[in-house]
Amino acid sequence: MPSARTKPGATRARLIFGDLWEFDPAPETADPKLRPRYDLFIGGRFVRPRSGRHFDSINPANERKLAEIALAGPADVDAAYRAATGAFRSWSALPGRERGKYLFRIARLLQDRAREFAVAETLDGGKPIKESRDFDVPMAAAHFFYHAGWADKLEYVAPGRSVAPLGVVGQVIPWNFPLLMLAWKLAPALAMGNCVVLKPAETTSITALKLAEILQDAGLPPGVVNFVTGAGETGAAVMGHPAAAKVAFTGSTEVGKAIMRQLAGTDRRMTMELGGKAANIVFDDAPIDQAVEGIVNGIYFNQGHVCCAGSRLLVHEPVAEQVVSKLKNRIRVLRVGDPLDKNTDLGAINSRAQLATIRRLVAAGVREGATLFQPPCQLPEKGFYFPPTLFTHVTQSHRIAQEEIFGPVLSVLTFRTVDEAIEKANNTPYGLSAGVWTEKGSRILRMSAELKAGVVWANTFNKFDPSSPFGGYKESGFGREGGRHGLLDYARIS
Amino acid sequence: MKRLPITKTPKVYIGGAFVRSESARTFKVSGADGAFFGNIPQCTRKDLRNAVEAAAKAGPGWAKRSPYNRAQILYRLAEMLEARSGELVGSLVRFGAREADAARGMSVAVDRLIHYAGWADKYEQLIGSVNPVASPHFNFTVTEPMGVVGIIAPDSPPLLGLLSMIAPVIACGNTVVALASEKVPYPSILLGEMLATSDLPGGVVNLLTGFRRELVPTFATHAHLRAVYAAADAGERRALRMGAAESVKRVRFVDTAPDWFGESAQGLGAIRDFVELKTIWHPIGS
Numbered sequence: 086m087p088s089a090r091t092k093p094g095a096t097r098a099r100l101i102f103g104d105l106w107e108f109d110p111a112p113e114t115a116d117p118k119l120r121p122r123y124d125l126f127i128g129g130r131f132v133r134p135r136s137g138r139h140f141d142s143i144n145p146a147n148e149r150k151l152a153e154i155a156l157a158g159p160a161d162v163d164a165a166y167r168a169a170t171g172a173f174r175s176w177s178a179l180p181g182r183e184r185g186k187y188l189f190r191i192a193r194l195l196q197d198r199a200r201e202f203a204v205a206e207t208l209d210g211g212k213p214i215k216e217s218r219d220f221d222v223p224m225a226a227a228h229f230f231y232h233a234g235w236a237d238k239l240e241y242v243a244p245g246r247s248v249a250p251l252g253v254v255g256q257v258i259p260w261n262f263p264l265l266m267l268a269w270k271l272a273p274a275l276a277m278g279n280c281v282v283l284k285p286a287e288t289t290s291i292t293a294l295k296l297a298e299i300l301q302d303a304g305l306p307p308g309v310v311n312f313v314t315g316a317g318e319t320g321a322a323v324m325g326h327p328a329a330a331k332v333a334f335t336g337s338t339e340v341g342k343a344i345m346r347q348l349a350g351t352d353r354r355m356t357m358e359l360g361g362k363a364a365n366i367v368f369d370d371a372p373i374d375q376a377v378e379g380i381v382n383g384i385y386f387n388q389g390h391v392c393c394a395g396s397r398l399l400v401h402e403p404v405a406e407q408v409v410s411k412l413k414n415r416i417r418v419l420r421v422g423d424p425l426d427k428n429t430d431l432g433a434i435n436s437r438a439q440l441a442t443i444r445r446l447v448a449a450g451v452r453e454g455a456t457l458f459q460p461p462c463q464l465p466e467k468g469f470y471f472p473p474t475l476f477t478h479v480t481q482s483h484r485i486a487q488e489e490i491f492g493p494v495l496s497v498l499t500f501r502t503v504d505e506a507i508e509k510a511n512n513t514p515y516g517l518s519a520g521v522w523t524e525k526g527s528r529i530l531r532m533s534a535e536l537k538a539g540v541v542w543a544n545t546f547n548k549f550d551p552s553s554p555f556g557g558y559k560e561s562g563f564g565r566e567g568g569r570h571g572l573l574d575y576a577r578i579s
Numbered sequence: 580m581k582r583l584p585i586t587k588t589p590k591v592y593i594g595g596a597f598v599r600s601e602s603a604r605t606f607k608v609s610g611a612d613g614a615f616f617g618n619i620p621q622c623t624r625k626d627l628r629n630a631v632e633a634a635a636k637a638g639p640g641w642a643k644r645s646p647y648n649r650a651q652i653l654y655r656l657a658e659m660l661e662a663r664s665g666e667l668v669g670s671l672v673r674f675g676a677r678e679a680d681a682a683r684g685m686s687v688a689v690d691r692l693i694h695y696a697g698w699a700d701k702y703e704q705l706i707g708s709v710n711p712v713a714s715p716h717f718n719f720t721v722t723e724p725m726g727v728v729g730i731i732a733p734d735s736p737p738l739l740g741l742l743s744m745i746a747p748v749i750a751c752g753n754t755v756v757a758l759a760s761e762k763v764p765y766p767s768i769l770l771g772e773m774l775a776t777s778d779l780p781g782g783v784v785n786l787l788t789g790f791r792r793e794l795v796p797t798f799a800t801h802a803h804l805r806a807v808y809a810a811a812d813a814g815e816r817r818a819l820r821m822g823a824a825e826s827v828k829r830v831r832f833v834d835t836a837p838d839w840f841g842e843s844a845q846g847l848g849a850i851r852d853f854v855e856l857k858t859i860w861h862p863i864g865s
């Protein structure tokens with residue numbers, strides 16, 4: 086360890102954990118119980134796609150094929166909506182108490198198979214096993230459990246008014262938290278008495294189809310939930326289907342806008358959970374070590390594939406040098422590699438296409454004059470990987486300060502006053518989340534009031550709970566997921 | 580040769596353990612057929628005080644559990660009850676309930692537990708609030724459990740009544756000392772056995788059996804019981820109110836002639852009555 090007597094300012098030899106000896110591999114070995122081929126889940130059964138086509142789902146960690154996934158065409162989407170429409174009358178007429186029991190069952194069955202699902206999620210999407218194991222899967226189960234309890238309490242959600250389900254809801258979810266986003270979408274819709282047609286992202290369909298097995302085991306009436314798999318065209322068919330009473334979308338702002346245009350002229354209800362470019366703001370009185378952990382968690386969690394990632398670090402000038410130096414030290418010990426290894430901090434980038442996007446934007450950062458920092462790290466030869474990346478000398482006009490990168494890339498900017506921090510934080514078309522680090526409570530509350538973002542984390546980051554509403558301001562979308570607020574977005578109030 | 584069955588010694592469930600009354604007193608109960616069934620502990624004031632101590636000890640840990648965790652524990656308890664409902668229904672029938680009524684009561688009791696399991700992580704969003712004060716302050720009101728709550732269950736329905744009263748009180752983080760039906764005490768003994776095999780920590784629910792006339796006065800005056808929830812007649816109500824005045828104890832009575840089987844017997848109200856409200860002011864600025 087460095088000597089305590091080292092003179093201030095002197096460069097010290099720093100011993101980095103893992104430098105002198107290699108970590109032994111610590112692979113998670115639970116069986117993900119994958120099928121070689123997955124069909125569509127319509128009307129409570131797995132059915133072959135009418136398109137007759139399947140596509141490969143690969144493991145982004147090594148580019149090996151995991152399973153074949155059915156490609157749903159318009160006829161399949163039609164069949165899914167027919168099944169959902171057929172199931173709606175009896176499902177919505179069930180007493181809430183009984184609907185809730187199905188959701189409780191789903192939560193419990195998912196908890197039973199948590200490790201199996203975690204491994205499947207990591208294989209399919211590339212996220213570190215410690216995240217799928219400790220976050221994605223338990224949080225998905227928690228969402229089902231939480232909303233199960235609402236099903237018989239709906240009269241409390243809108244006091245003095247009555248609530249009713251909307252009908253069939255079309256839902257399209259992204260690839261960054263496949264099972265969790267599915268739970269966020271399904272649980273409130275079902276608790277309220279709606280039926281669902283859902284399309285997972287084409288690179289990450291497997292856990293949805295595994296969940297279909299749980300829906301069968303739970304005895305959920307056929308047609309209440311239907312999964313159609315495929316890419317953008319299938320998604321457009323789900324969003325545009327005339328039988329949908331509401332559509333809920335989580336994904337990029339670009340696609341969200343396209344859906345809004347597609348549905349203009351209909352009276353379809355919508356929930357949009359879109360992109361973000363969150364500011365993580367560190368004041369000079371912040372607990373610096375805690376803040377550094379929060380910054381790292383804010384941007385490198387799930388390889389930065391997080392719509393609410395703290396991708397812009399705004400740091401108070403008096404502590405900027407200190408924070409950046411501590412950050413670089415912290416980033417040096419992040420472990421990048423095999424997502425199934427329990428020690429891995431950053432797993433694989435979800436797809437080749439996403440890796441190309443990240444590379445393109447990082448190149449733009451360098452070209453526009455920002456200073457790049459990447460720790461030396463050995464990336465696996467096969468698979469899609471990107472090292473944790475930090476840019477200093479970033480200005481507000483740089484693309485890396487404006488555009489959502491959706492990768493492990495942090496842009497560092499500085500500020501001198503509270504007003505300047507607010508101004509810079511809000512200087513974005515997005516408004517999903519923000520972080521504030523300061524020991525001063527009154528400043529946290531002022532910042533919370535001034536930041537135009539749907540979620541503000543104070544002295545913490547990337548925290549989620551089924552009871553806590555999540556969603557954006559401005560071009561980050563509208564509607565909320567979680568809490569009684571999210572539930573209301575699936576209700577007709579009269 | 581006919582095998583002679585083993586009869587069970589009924590014991591009350593206090594502090595996570597099965598005990599006899601400290602007084603070693605019992606009272607005899609017989610089944611509806613008049614045949615001797617067993618000797619039930621005739622708990623004393625001292626037993627009640629011991630139970631309050633156990634509940635007070637369990638209180639902080641239970642209150643600190645996350646609402647989600649409390650919800651899952653209540654749900655787990657429902658799982659235990661559903662699986663052993665045959666045994667509970669049998670015990671109700673043995674003491675005079677009609678089979679159909681007992682079975683229905685059992686279903687309602689399990690569903691009611693699940694109802695309150697669901698409330699554990701929801702009532703705060705409905706009872707708590709952010710208050711729009713005129714000054715630059717963030718002002719919000721949150722709930723906290725009261726502490727140890729005394730419950731005096733109705734004689735009938737013995738099990739559904741008891742469970743309907745316990746569930747809301749523990750869902751919001753209180754711990755309980757409950758006096759079971761005097762006329763049909765045995766189902767509460769069985770319930771204790773199921774509580775012990777659920778994930779509920781010992782001491783969160785303590786179940787006493789005995790005579791109301793001996794125990795109601797202590798429920799009324801015990802200063803560490805922060806609230807009493809009672810199915811009581813007019814005389815007992817007066818006694819409870821009188822005693823409660825000494826330590827400004829909260830008292831909630833069950834309606835006269837409640838419909839224990841209906842949905843009116845459950846909801847947010849019973850939770851609201853057993854939480855304190857705490858309002859917090861914090862400046863906004865700089």
